[in-house]
Amino acid sequence: MGIVSFSPIFLLSYFSFWIQSMARRRQIYEGKAKVIFEGPEPGTLVQYFKDDATAFNNKKKGTITGKGVINNRISEFIMTRLGDIGIPTHFVRRLNMREQLIKAVEIIPLEVIVRNVAAGSISERLGLEEGTPLPRSIVEYCYKNDDLGDPFVCEEHITAFGWAAPQDLDEITSYALRINDFLTGMFISVGLKLIDFKLEFGRLWENDEMRIVLADEISPDSCRLWDVKTNEKLDKDRFRRDLGDVEEAYQEVARRLGILPESGPSDLKGPDTIQ
Ligand code: TMP
Ligand code: ASP
Numbered sequence: 001m002g003i004v005s006f007s008p009i010f011l012l013s014y015f016s017f018w019i020q021s022m023a024r025r026r027q028i029y030e031g032k033a034k035v036i037f038e039g040p041e042p043g044t045l046v047q048y049f050k051d052d053a054t055a056f057n058n059k060k061k062g063t064i065t066g067k068g069v070i071n072n073r074i075s076e077f078i079m080t081r082l083g084d085i086g087i088p089t090h091f092v093r094r095l096n097m098r099e100q101l102i103k104a105v106e107i108i109p110l111e112v113i114v115r116n117v118a119a120g121s122i123s124e125r126l127g128l129e130e131g132t133p134l135p136r137s138i139v140e141y142c143y144k145n146d147d148l149g150d151p152f153v154c155e156e157h158i159t160a161f162g163w164a165a166p167q168d169l170d171e172i173t174s175y176a177l178r179i180n181d182f183l184t185g186m187f188i189s190v191g192l193k194l195i196d197f198k199l200e201f202g203r204l205w206e207n208d209e210m211r212i213v214l215a216d217e218i219s220p221d222s223c224r225l226w227d228v229k230t231n232e233k234l235d236k237d238r239f240r241r242d243l244g245d246v247e248e249a250y251q252e253v254a255r256r257l258g259i260l261p262e263s264g265p266s267d268l269k270g271p272d273t274i275q
Contacts, residue, residue: 032058033071033221045104046095049075053221055240057149064239066268068098070250071219073259076100078183078218085182087175089214090202105202105215109163111142111150112172114180115196119224120237121152122196131231139176144200171212172201179214187225190256192234195224220253 026038028045032054037046049068054061072094079091092101115138118128122140141158142150159166176199187194200216216222220235227234233241234249251268254260 033068034217039101039104043104044092045102046099047102047217048099049217050098053236053239053246055236057146060240062239064246064250066247067221067250069268070254071217071221072098072100074219074254074257075217077257077259078186079214081186082179082182082214085178087179087182087214088204088211090204090216102215103204103213105204105213107144107200107202107215108168108172108212109144110153110158110172110201111144112176112199112201113140113142113196114138114176114199115140116180116184117193117195117226119195125152137177137180139173168212175199175201175212175214183218183223188228191228192225192253192256193228193231195226197223220250225253 025046027035028038029036033050033052035048035050037048039045049072051063051065051067052061053064053067076091076094079089083089083091090102090105092103094100115122115134118126118132118134119130122128122138123130123132141153141155143153143157143163144150155166155169158164158169164172179199180194180197183197184194197218199214199218199222201212202215204211204213223235224233224237225235226232233243234253236246238244238246238249247268251260
């Protein structure tokens with residue numbers, strides 16, 4: 001066996017690369033499904049998608065193998081298309097299988113839910129059979145606070161407590177409805193019904209100017225998607241309700257959108273990124 005030797009210059013550059021990548025990986029925040037790291041330049045962050053899944057405000061926990069890789073791709077695909085139709089988003093570019101570069105925004109503490117068909121909590125709250133079409137698309141708001149279990153709130157709470165100013169809330173609601181129109185058409189074209197979904201928005205500051213932008217992710221974690229013909233659920237309800245074939249459902253959504261990772265499902269685990 002030969003002796004391997006490295007020149008001092010090689011060692012120095014390797015060490016400086018290692019220091020730089022460690023610096024890039026300073027963790028800012030860890031959520032239930034994602035980790036946020038400091039970005040390579042000021043005003044940017046790196047959003048890392050985990051395979052961890054939770055439901056019912058963290059009471060149910062599990063892993064969906066490959067979910068992080070698929071959600072990274074699906075969210076990239078959707079945010080890019082929304083950008084194309086003029087919806088400002090935090091998305092900059094995908095970096096690798098599990099990470100995307102995003103703009104640092106101040107998250108508005110609201111979960112904005114758009115519903116087209118009754119399912120989940122609206123069915124329980126109002127006694128509506130799941131699958132009943134709603135008279136029109138309905139926008140709901142929850143206060144984003146895990147300790148309180150993200151309670152349902154109305155416009156009065158949002159503006160009175162200053163979580164968003166009235167004009168910001170109007171803008172958020174009009175973006176949410178435009179996003180609903182666009183995504184409904186996009187999913188129907190691949191045989192999926194968009195039952196409901198959740199959005200988050202943030203404030204982006206640029207030279208004293210503030211813009212509201214779409215943030216977080218849009219994926220089968222945050223949408224209900226049913227097959228148009230069979231009404232089969234192809235989203236996180238398969239995990240929430242122990243319906244089985246959870247990984248396959250996420251893969252099917254990616255496959256229909258034409259964005260399964262290059263080498264197919266075998267590639268879904270992705271590289272183990274050092275955190
Ligand atoms: P819900 O029927 O449980 O209120 O959920 C409505 C939509 O919001 C559904 O598509 C799932 C999504 N959602 C999230 O993304 N995060 C959450 O914490 C919850 C409760 C729902
Ligand atoms: N993400 C939420 C949680 O665990 C709930 C859900 O998606 O159902 O807490």
